[in-house]
Amino acid sequence: GTRRRTGLADMASATAAAGAGASPVRLRPFKRVAVVGGTHGNETTGVYALRRFQKHPELLARDGIDVEYCLANPKAVREVRRFVDDDLNRQYSMARLRDDSLESYESVRAKLIEQRFGPKDSDRPHADFLVDMHTTTSRMGITMIFESQGVDPAALYVAKEVRRMLAGRTSAPVFILFADLERDGIPHTPSIARSGVAIEVGPVAQGLLRSDACEWMEQAALAVMDAIARLNTGEATASEAEAVPVFQNSRVKVPCPAGEDGSPLAVFHERLQDGDYRPLRKGDPIFRGLDGEVIEYDGRLGDTVFPVFVNEAAYYLPESGLGFALCHHATLPLPPIVTAEDGAARLSLPVPPADDAEAVAAAIEASDPWEAAEAAAATA
Ligand SMILES: [Zn+2]
Structure with a gap:
């Protein structure tokens, strides 16, 4: 249609000046990327994506990046269950990783995975970036989740690049879901690497493979790799500071x-x-x-x-x-990023106060993100 709509994107450009003029931050390059599926054994979309990426390594191959694959919970995948003894994606706090008395199947798996891609409490863990592939029965489209103590600019950059790259290309909208958490306590898989994101796609039933959800997952994972490659080549340095609208999970x-x-x-x-x-x-x-x-x-x-x-x-x-x-909505400032060998392992930028909830609500009610995504994908 030709009707002018006011959506969240317009709000973002209106507040973009907030981050303008910020000087670049320096991060170490992201050379080793861990791609994880089957953290939850009944989220078969991620398991299928993992198989496809392993069979067709050209899909995720990017110059200068080593990709390592991990099927996180093989026993639960075999049994098409979320977990066998305990939720694997609740095991990655420092306290649980270092607690030798924990012996459930999933706590042992978490320790093995952390030995492979961590250590979590290191500035030089094996994995520079970790992507964990999940599905949800909720109608969350393609949700890029990142959790960090303060704002991790690398994860924020990757998440917003996925949203930019997939706009008009997928029948589901892309949302960014951020949580500000004390790093040691984060129980989720990406926290063992230097930086990382979880991809959630949905709605899709547990144990079910649907072509739309598989397409959303594949497109999101490919876009994650493109974004990381762009960080490494320094293309991100040319980008202006941005203000990125996100939902902030209050937990x-x-x-x-x-x-x-x-x-x-x-x-x-x-x-x-x-x-x-x-x-x-x-x-x-x-x-x-x-x-x-x-x-x-x-x-x-x-x-x-x-x-x-x-x-x-x-x-x-x-x-x-x-x-x-329950979430608030916030607009996170994202400075330009420079990667260099002497750059920081990770950074923690301040979290701004939440946006005015009623203004955000009005923008969402004026322009439904699902309608917009479906219309754009239909004409693509
Ligand atoms: Zn999951």
Whole structure:
């Protein structure tokens, strides 16, 4: 259509001046990239992508970069289960990695994987960058997740480049989901490398392969490699400082009401179902209970927030963390990046305060990112 829409992209350009004039930051090049699939054994899209990349190494091959592949949880993959004993993607905090008393299958796997790609507590871990491939039953499109103590400019650069490169090319929109966490405590796979991202694609059912989700995963992984190659060749140095809109995961979760045995006593309300990244306001319905009663959002993180992992099937499991998560929205300044052998291993840039939630909500409601992605992909 010709109707002018105001979306989040316009908000970003309006605030881009925030980072203008910033001097470049210096990082060591990213020469060894770990590509991980099957961290969760029933997220078969990532396992399939891994097989395809191993059979066709030209897909991820980039000058000057060694790619190493890892099937993280082979036993769970064989059994098409999320995990055997415990959630592998909750094992990578320093405390758990160094706790010799932990002997579950997944805690042992985590230690082996950290020995291969870490050490996590090193400035020279084996992997410079780690990509972990996941799926979700939530309608999160292609979500680039990065977690760091402060803002990791390398991961932010890669995530925003994936979004830029895939715009108009995939039938799912790309979102960036950031969490500011104390580094040692981060329990997730990418934290063992110098830098990294998790790719989540969805909605897709557990154990299921769908061509659309496979395409989203492959396109995202290829774009990650292009972005890393661009960092290494110094093309990123020419780019101006940018302001990158992201959703910031507060890690505040809202569990579904459950009985003493853990069984759900409510379902996600139809107005919240598939409502990832859409505004959720205090008083909006979130669950419908066994007796038909409607449970509303209580405003615990603010009057207007943005939910993610809405009705993720794994989050009915206490080992994985119950409930959907609430986000703020923030605009992160990204300085130009120079890679050099004497550059820093990793950097931690300050996290700005959250954006005005109502302004973000209005922008999202004016331009649905799924409609925009589907329309662009249909005409491509
Ligand atoms: Zn997963």
